[in-house]
Each structure stands twice: as structure tokens, then as C-alpha cells.
Amino acid sequence: MIKGGIDMRHALITAGTKGLGRKVTDQFLRQGYSVTVTYRSDEEKAQDLLHSWPEARDRIQxxxxxxxxxxxxxxxxxxTFQRFGKVDFLINNAGPYIFERKKLADYSDEEWDAMIRGNLDAVFQLYKGVIPSMRENGFGRIINYGFQGAGAASGWIYRSAFAAAKVGLVSLTKTIAFExxxxxxxxxMxxxxxxxxxxKEATIEESRSLPDENTPIGRSGTGEDIARTIDFLCQDDSDMITGAVYEVTGGLDVIHRYR
Structure with a gap:
């Protein structure tokens, strides 16, 4: 159902033009919401979002x-506030990641700083920016991203800087929930x-046609799995769920699968 007029809710989605974020953006647009979506450098994927939603261009920034x-x-x-005046949903999808497998002692200061700034500091800054509007409206949904085991402060070999930032983000997530x-x-989370x-941009139906023997449920995870989870957590009647860490893994042990 389209939520039109001045009461249309607005979502701020970082890195929402491709990958997991794109499926989240699509989900919010299907709900009839307006969105502000960020991209870092891939102009082509950003424009593809606009071309894919010609009927909703006035709802996309x-x-x-x-x-x-x-x-x-x-x-x-x-x-975001200049154009839409508020933020009802903050989806912190962006999170820098270093794909090279290296141990903690081999990280440069610049790499460490980028992991902390992009995965932890940015969430704090965005929270500070949107929270006055959410408080004034008496409604808000904030979604952060983590990794399997983040809630238990698990170590993650070769992904130490990223993991450290996300484990810190678990505590931040719970504190925001309480406060x-x-x-x-x-x-x-x-x-x-x-x-x-x-x-990352596939549907569940597409995944089911491609058996995955490495995942216990028999198929790979998809962007739609993440988008559906976020959509559920953002619903009005999901207000009893806060400070929670949801793992969407299909039963796969992500951290130790390559050990």
C-alpha cells in the first residue's frame, strides 16, 4: 500500500544502490516509502536504480x-532533511571491508582507521543526525549490520579490524535500543x-534453483533474505524487538568455514 502525502515515511539507506543494500532499497520502495540512498563511486549502479523505478523517481534521492x-x-x-524533512528508518548498510586475508599485525594504520570509521564511527554520526527527528515523531527504526558471532564478541581470523568494529557496534546497538x-x-542488528x-541481488526463488551443499538449509543466502528481515524489524508492530542481533546464515558457520 502506498503511503502518500505528508505522512509518507522516509528511509536513509547507506550503500543502497547495489549488493545487499539494493534489495533493501527495492523493498522500501515497494512499500511506498521515499528513500535517500548513498553510493560511493559506482555511478552506473546508482543510475540503474533510477531506471528500474521510473514511477518512483520523485521518491528517490x-x-x-x-x-x-x-x-x-x-x-x-x-x-536528506532538506528534501524530505525527516528520517523514519536508518539502514546502516555501508561497511568498508578488506578482502585481503591478513592477520592483525599486518594491518596498516590507514586500514585500521578505515574499518573503524566506516563501520562504527559513521553509525554514531548518522544516529546523532537523525535521532532528533525520530524523537520528535515518536517513531524510528535503526538497523545495523554485523557478522555471525558478533553478539558474543567472537574473534575472526584475517578479519580482525572489521570484526572489532562490528563487535563495538553490537554494544552501540544495544545502548541505542535502551536509551x-x-x-x-x-x-x-x-x-x-x-x-x-x-x-547479493538475487531473490529467494532464484537461490532455491541453485542448490548449495555447503549451507545446511541447502541454498545460498540472498539479498532478499536480508531485505525481508529488515522489513520485518521496521514494521510498526515489531516495536517489542529492540537491541536484538539476528543472524541470517541458513545454519552455516561463516567464521570457521575456511579454518
């Missing part, structure tokens, strides 16, 4: 943003499993 840069995050918040509950605001390559 694209903002080029590097979440590791505080100035970019500040500008993003300003542009903002009285204002009708929830904050939860979603932890995707081993969703790679084209499966």
Missing part, C-alpha cells in the same frame, strides 16, 4: 557519500551469512 569521511556523512544528513525505547525508536557475488 541519490547522494554520493564515503561513510569513512565525517564531512560526507554530515552533508548526507543535511541533504531510545521511550521515544518509540528501536535499534537492531542483522548479520548476513555467506552471501557473495550475484546472490
Amino acid at each position: 541519490l547522494v554520493q557519500t564515503d561513510v569513512t569521511r565525517k564531512e560526507d556523512v554530515k552533508q548526507l544528513i543535511e541533504q 531510545e525505547a521511550e521515544h518509540g525508536i528501536t535499534c537492531n 542483522v548479520c548476513p551469512g555467506n552471501i557473495i557475488g550475484e546472490m
